[in-house]
Amino acid sequence: MSLDFPSADEALALVRRLDPGHCRVKVGKELFTSSGPGLVETLAGQGFDVFLDMKFHDIPNTVAGACRAAVRLGVWMMNIHASGGRSMLEAARAAVDSSGHRPLLIGVTVLTSLTSADLSDIGVSENATDHVVRLARLAESSGLDGVVCSPQEVAMLRQGLGDRFVLVTPGIRPAGAANDDQRRIMTPSQAIRAGSDFLVIGRPITQAPDPLQALLDIEKEMNAVGR
Numbered sequence: 140m141s142l143d144f145p146s147a148d149e150a151l152a153l154v155r156r157l158d159p160g161h162c163r164v165k166v167g168k169e170l171f172t173s174s175g176p177g178l179v180e181t182l183a184g185q186g187f188d189v190f191l192d193m194k195f196h197d198i199p200n201t202v203a204g205a206c207r208a209a210v211r212l213g214v215w216m217m218n219i220h221a222s223g224g225r226s227m228l229e230a231a232r233a234a235v236d237s238s239g240h241r242p243l244l245i246g247v248t249v250l251t252s253l254t255s256a257d258l259s260d261i262g263v264s265e266n267a268t269d270h271v272v273r274l275a276r277l278a279e280s281s282g283l284d285g286v287v288c289s290p291q292e293v294a295m296l297r298q299g300l301g302d303r304f305v306l307v308t309p310g311i312r313p314a315g316a317a318n319d320d321q322r323r324i325m326t327p328s329q330a331i332r333a334g335s336d337f338l339v340i341g342r343p344i345t346q347a348p349d350p351l352q353a354l355l356d357i358e359k360e361m362n363a364v365g366r
Contacts, residue, residue: 140354141165141192141309141341147174151181156350159186161358163215165339167192179212188215190339194247196220199230206231210238216307216337218287221246221274228281243305246278246286251310268292272299279304290325290333297334309339313357327357331364 140162142150150170164187166179171193182189191214195202202219209217219231228246235244248271249258255266263270268291275286275296285305288296293306308330330338340357347353 140344141167141339142170143167143341143345144170145173146170147178147181150174150178153345153350154182154185154187157354158351159188161351162354163188163190163337165190165192165341168194176208176212179214183213190214190216190218192218194218194220195231196223197227199227202227203230203234206234206244207238210235210240210242213240214242216243216245218245218247218307219283221248221278221283221286225277225281228278228283232282243284245305245307246274246281246283248274248278248286248288248292251289268295272296275300275304285336287339290330290335293330293333293335305336306334307337307339308335311338311340311343313343313360326360328360328364331361 142153142164144150154164164182166182166189170178171191179189179191191209191212195205196219202223206217219228221228231244235241249267253267258265258267258270265273271288271292272295275288278286279300285307286296287307287309289310290308293308296306311325311327311330313326325333327338344350344353344357
């Protein structure tokens with residue numbers, strides 16, 4: 140579940156209403172920038188697996204150092220931009236492997252807020268789907284554990300990269316929920332049927348009148364798929 144809040148106080152107020160046995164939590168750029176590593180350690184201390192969603196993208200040495208720092212926080216999963224290139228991806232892999240704790244290292248392909256037209260604006264001639272495939276294959280060949288992708292690309296990537304490659308999918312919206320700023324979306328059950336391993340869900344839970352009930356309803360929908 141995405142803790143998309145501007146402060147630790149707001150994030151922890153929600154977390155106190157949840158159960159680590161029913162979800163993991165994602166800490167992204169805004170919350171990490173405002174609250175720092177201490178919040179990640181607090182969440183881990185409360186029994187939550189933490190996905191550190193910083194999307195590192197820099198020169199290889201800098202990304203490797205950032206990954207080592209993230210590992211020391213005890214995170215369960217972390218991500219880096221696959222578009223950073225093979226040298227950066229391999230440096231991140233080596234940094235994580237050299238540490239005692241080994242979180243999942245996931246590559247970011249194409250953000251779910253982007254369309255093929257948006258990619259064209261930044262000079263990418265491929266459509267969004269083809270670019271996701273290219274970056275996913277680069278991540279896999281560079282030793283990453285999986286990728287973040289739109290649920291609409293999951294079935295294709297699952298077929299091409301096999302069952303062991305981890306697919307993490309944001310852009311999940313229960314039936315009837317607002318799309319917000321997501322473009323390429325699916326419902327939880329659709330994403331699980333397509334082959335997603337982990338679903339990233341934020342506002343449909345965090346902005347619900349009863350967040351725990353919203354979480355349990357989504358969990359029930361996912362379990363009904365039977366994967």
